Amino acid sequence: MPLPLLFIGIAAATGGVGVGKTIKAGVDTYNANDINKKANQIVEESTNYLNNQRMACGDSLKQLGSEKVFILNNSIKEFLDTFTKIKNVDFRETEGLLELSKIKLDEQDFVELKQLVNFAVSLAGGSVAGTAGGALAAFGAYGAAQALACASTGTAIASLSGAAATNATLAFFGGGSLAAGGLGMAGGTAVLGGLVAGPALLVMGFVAGAAAKKSLEQAKTNRLEAVQLAEQLDTASKQCEAIRRRTYMFHNLLARLDSYFLPFIYKMEDIVKTEGDDYSKYSEDSKKCISSCVSIAVSIKTVLDTQILTDDGLLTDESSNTVVSTQEFIDRLAILGTK
Template sequence: MPLPFIPLIVAGAAAASAAVAGKKGYDSYQNMKETKQIAEQLESRYKNAYNQFETSRDQTNSNFEEYGLLKLEILDGSIKDFVNEFKQIKNVNFSNKAVTDEFVTNQDIEQFVLNIEKQVVKAGQVLTAGVASIAGGGLAAMGAVGATTTFAAASTGTAIATLSGIAAQNATLAFLGGGALSAGGLGIAGGTMVLGGIALAPALAIGSLIFASTTEKKLHEMYAKKAEVNTEVEKLSAAKNVMNQISSTTNSMKDLAESTNKLFMDYIYKMKSVISQKGLDFRNYSTEEQSIIHTNYKLAIIMRDVLNTTILDEKGQLVGNLQSVITAKKKAVTDLKGN
């Protein structure tokens, strides 16, 4: 007996519906699988880029702080020692051609000693208060900005506040964590803007697309998110390169300061020996001994120039021609080693 025609149609329709449902289910599964795969790849890529950037940022900040501390220690150490010894010498005259190749007036000498003595006093005050007291990235500011600028306050009582204030007003220092909006200036927001508006945390809401209902639309949204993440990764990479360049330059300045200071301390020792043996009247020194005093003076100038060299301008960017400055100062120190 033939089967009723209508039940067969119903059965066929049911089978077709099941096939369509199965196809949709499979497509949905595939969409979900692909969405998750893309999300995992994006999350991994972004986190890797962000972690690399964070490492560079932390290293840059650390380098600034180390160089800032070195500056303070040099000012409170060899520079202070030089001022104390050099000031005792009477009748200093750098006009003898056997001693100097350029004429230096007594007024120039006195003004130079007076200026660096002010920095010595302020550096001593900061160190006496303790490095821990330099809040808000002040130590990093000391490393990134010239000593003259960081100690530009009217009185020694504001030296520490000045250091912290500079950190807040310098975009990169603020971005490194040294400044706060409450301290004035651009603050962290300004630092972020200068470095290209990169995200400060990996909060790209990738997960919301993974756990949402998986549809073709969500897969398209994940592809759009992929483009967004790629843009952020490029920004992180660019910012990392900026940090690495700043960090490298800071290390070069630190190395220059250390090598100059080493030679400077050697000549300060020689100057002390001259004073101990010949007294305090420059006129009683031999040509060689006068040359030792003059070399001390020249090294003090080089040391001052190195410590006063600014690495970052007020916009948080590397100052131009720093490498040429470093090269010139290295040559000047090398030339003095032969004396």
């Protein structure tokens, strides 16, 4: 017996509602998947950019460490070898190039410079596998005081590499596992300017896998969280850029100081050969040359003494002040045409 038309109409209407819900569910699922995919892309792009900045920052710190080692092994070593031969040095009566009577390079400074030279020799000649890169990065970030503290233990390279491994910021720049002197992008925590970046990186794929919720509302929440996370990662990237710029400034300052330093060292060597080792008997021009040479050595040591980063990965105010004062010193050298 044919079904009554009323029942057929009801069945058709009910079926239409079911089809409509199915279509809507399908559309919602598609939109949710699309939003989740874009959310993942947002996080991935920010993470990749941060990773590139991280590696570039680590390389710049290593290059600064290498520059420090080079200057200590060459210019500073040559300066000490010659200047320590000169007797009766007294700058109080010398109208030096840059008012050297106000600048003191005392016995402790010489001791520290000699220790730094010895440290640089050990660092340059002891490239222990897996430690040299971390040590150079640490030497770039730290001031002379930290380096000398390590050097005094007799295990300078291992100590600085250990510092790079345990300091979260340096470990973050180093890459790899924390035990190997770095910090994997998906492991642990990396403190950078007060931002905990490590756990955030674990969110890569936070909407991937079977357990991810596919609802449209959840997908919208995921997108919001992805945007917030990307902002945090971008903040870390900007901090990396700032550190890299400061590191390049220090590298440039040292290179420029060294370019002025070497000619004065050569002149000082000639003075010792021709006028002897008694400063009190030098001509006025020779005294000015010696005092100028010392002034540059003092400026170089100031740069070496300055710590660029705090343990939390923040740029130090001291490093900013050193950049300004050293640049002013170099400008005066250039104006006076002493190169």
